[in-house]
Amino acid sequence: QKQILIDVDCGTDDAQAIMMALAAPSVKVLGITCVGGNTPLDNVCKNVLRVLKVCKRLDIPVFGGISTSILGDRITASDFHGVDGLGDVPDPDAPGLECLQKEHGIDALIRLATQHSGQVSLVATGPLTNLAMAVRLDPEFPNKLQSLYIMGGNMESRGNTTACGEFNFLSDPEAAYIVLNDFHCPTYIATWEHACRSKLSWEWYDKWVNMGTEKANFIKKIYAHSLKYTRTSEKEGKVIVGGCGFVSCDSYAMAAAIDSATVTSHIECAVSVELSGKYARGMMVLDLIDDLKKKNKAFVMDGCDIEKFKALMEASLK
Ligand code: BDR
Secondary structure: OEEEEEEEOOOHHHHHHHHHHHHOOOEEEEEEEEOOOOOOHHHHHHHHHHHHHHOOOOOOOEEOOOOOOOOOOOOOOHHHHOOOOOOOOOOOOOOOHHHOOOOOHHHHHHHHHHHOOOOEEEEEOOOOHHHHHHHHHOOOHHHHEEEEEEEOOOOOOOOOOOOOOOHHHHHOHHHHHHHHHHOOOOEEEEOHHHHHHOOEOHHHHHHHHOOOOHHHHHHHHHHHHHHHHHHHHHHOOOOOOOOOOEOOHHHHHHHHHHOHHHEEEEEEEEEEEOOOOOOOOOOEEEEOOOOOOOOOOEEEEEEEOHHHHHHHHHHHOO
């Protein structure tokens, strides 16, 4: 089994990505660390515990991490994911924060990577604050990882939060900059455009969420809020940030970690993040002409095997 750590800012698509990992027989989840992002940190932690409860996997340790960006600010995506991050459909029996591990998420990332050095991959689907702090605390941390999978950034300067800013990178550009500079392990990036290009049809979505299982009912419930911004707007002929169809961004990074064959092509190049600029703060920069003279190159995902991806999505709700 491939051992993975997951770092999330648990909104709806992070929940889906976690469920995908838990359903994959080839994967063992060693722990889940939380970072403020789509919703404030306490909600993120509660949401992860809620997902684990639905999947009957509360045995997996969950750790609280950093709540704000490195510079101290933080945006949320409550318009899309709901104020609680999971579509505002409360579960009165959800596990409480007392179920969290006492250890801090950053210490847990370093400890688990050290214990499983060279044999553990990390999948990060939120702002990269915990990862940036981990490499500052332990500069050897990235070398202990087999690989890193990130959902974040953009390859054609298309933003979803500002004109050029994708949510995860824009939430903490300094953290993204540190990670893209200092992580020399093989790094795979599922950008916003990669997710948009590989979106699924609403016909497929309807079949998927109406599978009748407890997990499918949960996903249908938590996604209902965000469909206002996608499906309903689409019907009303409004402009939709990601274009028409169903996009579950974080699942593309998780799918690549589970089965590399879900990605059909990559762009291999050095990448960085714009830290200033009037319009472009948080935008990912692809260096296709070796201008940055960086040794470490990333693999920016460029093509998706939709059938393989759909199979993983379907398995996650069975
Ligand atoms: C990313 O932003 C978040 O809202 C999603 O969870 C995903 O990680 C997409 O830009």
